[in-house]
Amino acid sequence: MSFPEPNDLPQDHNPNHEQAAQKEQILKQILTPEIEKKGRVVSKNGMQKLDRLATEILNELILEKPELKIYR
Numbered sequence: 835m836s837f838p839e840p841n842d843l844p845q846d847h848n849p850n851h852e853q854a855a856q857k858e859q860i861l862k863q864i865l866t867p868e869i870e871k872k873g874r875v876v877s878k879n880g881m882q883k884l885d886r887l888a889t890e891i892l893n894e895l896i897l898e899k900p901e902l903k904i905y906r
Contacts, residue, residue: 856861864877864879864880864883866877892905
């Protein structure tokens with residue numbers, strides 16, 4: 835079994851960089867810029883996205899465990 839030489843690997847593909855870029859995009863969509871001495875704050879649009887995601891997750895869990903319906 836032979837392994838590729840480092841020079842044979844694609845130079846433009848860096849999975850760590852891609853993950854960091856995706857994380858940065860998500861944070862930009864959810865968080866507003868830093869507010870003086872308060873750090874970052876969730877924007878109105880970001881809070882709506884988080885609420886929708888939480889509701890979707892809860893609905894999926896309710897299908898699996900109906901006793902969770904009390905949290906709806």
